[in-house]
Amino acid sequence: MPTSIEEIKEFLDAEKLKYQHREGANFLHTGFTLKRYRNPEKENRLRLFIAVEEQGEFLKIGAPGAYKFDPNGNSFNKLALFQTLLQVSHMTKMAQFEYDPDDGDIQAIIEFPIEDSKLTRRQLMRCVNDLTDTVDNYHEHIMDAIKGGLTPESERETKEAFDEFMRKRRAERRRDFGGDPESQGETSA
Numbered sequence: 001m002p003t004s005i006e007e008i009k010e011f012l013d014a015e016k017l018k019y020q021h022r023e024g025a026n027f028l029h030t031g032f033t034l035k036r037y038r039n040p041e042k043e044n045r046l047r048l049f050i051a052v053e054e055q056g057e058f059l060k061i062g063a064p065g066a067y068k069f070d071p072n073g074n075s076f077n078k079l080a081l082f083q084t085l086l087q088v089s090h091m092t093k094m095a096q097f098e099y100d101p102d103d104g105d106i107q108a109i110i111e112f113p114i115e116d117s118k119l120t121r122r123q124l125m126r127c128v129n130d131l132t133d134t135v136d137n138y139h140e141h142i143m144d145a146i147k148g149g150l151t152p153e154s155e156r157e158t159k160e161a162f163d164e165f166m167r168k169r170r171a172e173r174r175r176d177f178g179g180d181p182e183s184q185g186e187t188s189a
Helices: 005-014 075-091 121-137 139-148 155-176
Strands: 027-033 045-053 058-068 096-099 105-113
Touching: 005 027, 005 045, 005 121, 045 121, 058 121, 075 096, 075 139, 105 121, 121 139
Parallel strands: none
Antiparallel strands: 027 045, 045 058, 058 105, 096 105
């Protein structure tokens, strides 16, 4: 049972979400205000499209222009950006990223086949929420890659850094409170 743009509109109406739809088009536009995300215009607004393709058997939800990277930009930063986008895709369930090398546009997107299934409101909203949450939650990592060539740490690296921080903190506290970390036998976290 393929879906239609009319069904998508009904789901969005039920969620009391605003959108724009041009009569006859198989897509619509909506947007969300996010906490951490800032678009290239420095607004905390993420613009999305929802498109029905292949006679209603395929659904796309995307955020075109979510980020920009100068196509002639520093290749070190570009490498960090691509690594970061791949890591984010790996750490999330559905979100993916696309890069247009001609204009540097980076789009966050979720695509999935409906085929002979029936799309539910819950499925649609999970996709919308997953995409907006991914962009909002990983915004700082993506911007660190674009601007500074920095990549996110792995879970192992984060744990090791935290363990090292805790070892140092314990040693400082022992010194500050008169204890001798050498005589007390320092233990790892």
